[in-house]
Ligand SMILES: Cc1ncc(C[n+]2csc(CCOP(=O)(O)OP(=O)(O)O)c2C)c(N)n1
């Protein structure tokens with residue numbers, strides 16, 4: 163499962179671009195700071211590699227292995 | 229039905245959470261280094277209470293201070309290693325970590341760096357090489373590539389940059405490696421190695437500054453830098469069988485040196501004990 167703390171996100175799109183399974187798309191709603199956070203629209207495809215979690219410069223993502 | 233409880237980032241207890249989101253620019257790599265550092269510490273099961281973070285001045289100096297929650301010395305520009313050496317002498321059991329920028333550690337603090345490597349002081353030093361003076365708006369640094377436009381080299385940088393990792397290795401450090409913010413998994417292992425290895429450990433981390441550097445060299449986003457790091461690096465294991473022509477402009481990542489010279493403060497203590505007999 164992917165959890166996103168939307169209000170921490172700065173909308174850099176690094177997660178969206180570097181997820182090997184292209185799990186994320188950018189939301190069309192802005193967060194508290196005025197950035198567009200990602201949405202894990204293809205969460206089912208996630209392989210739990212945690213690349214997005216480590217790359218995110220704002221600690222906004224958690225990949226939770228169930 | 230009960231609403232799903234949000235957990236998000238698992239390692240917030242390592243950070244001064246009340247200060248998030250960070251003051252780093254959008255897409256800056258400093259946050260990625262902090263993230264990777266926190267994960268490295270979590271895996272190693274190091275108690276942050278045993279860490280003393282020492283830093284200088286610059287955007288990257290904000291990685292340990294204020295964001296990482298440990299005892300912290302935020303010192304003057306360039307002097308982190310001098311302060312850290314003092315800490316290590318008085319508190320040899322502490323895990324003394326220096327995280328600072330290329331301007332700080334290789335520019336104004338360059339002599340502290342090479343002499344601490346020569347003495348093999350037991351520190352883990354992480355040099356955040358964003359190839360620029362980020363915080364002050366993008367002046368040339370000793371790590372800016374030849375030819376690059378910066379605010380102080382508007383016609384291009386006429387100087388060659390340091391190969392700082394090779395330099396520190398030649399000066400005598402016990403462990404030296406270079407990674408980038410794209411290579412987060414091997415970087416994490418390298419941070420762990422640096423923090424557990426005796427003697428002077430040094431990891432140069434190529435980190436993107438899309439704002440003060442990138443926008444003047446045609447890379448305006450974090451993603452562009454990460455793609456660049458991905459496509460323009462060669463592992464040191466592979467590079468050792470290649471000619472300089474084959475390597476060309478590619479950046480060598482991976483382990484540069486590993487040796488087992490005795491650590492400075494250990495030698496110092498042993499000599500003192502001998503003298504007092
Ligand atoms: C003695 C002294 N000289 C100059 C400065 C101004 N100054 C502040 S940050 C900085 C450069 C920081 O560059 P770097 O260490 O590469 O860190 P970055 O901001 O790029 O992460 C300078 C020159 C200062 N604070 N103190």
Ligand code: SF4
Pocket residue numbers: 170171172173174175176177178199200217218219220221222223
């Ligand atoms: S990497 Fe982090 S800060 Fe960047 S868009 Fe994704 S969630 Fe937001």
Ligand code: SF4
Pocket residue numbers: 251252253255256257258287288358362363436437438439440441
């Ligand atoms: S100026 Fe550069 S190094 Fe400083 S926070 Fe912005 S992107 Fe990061």
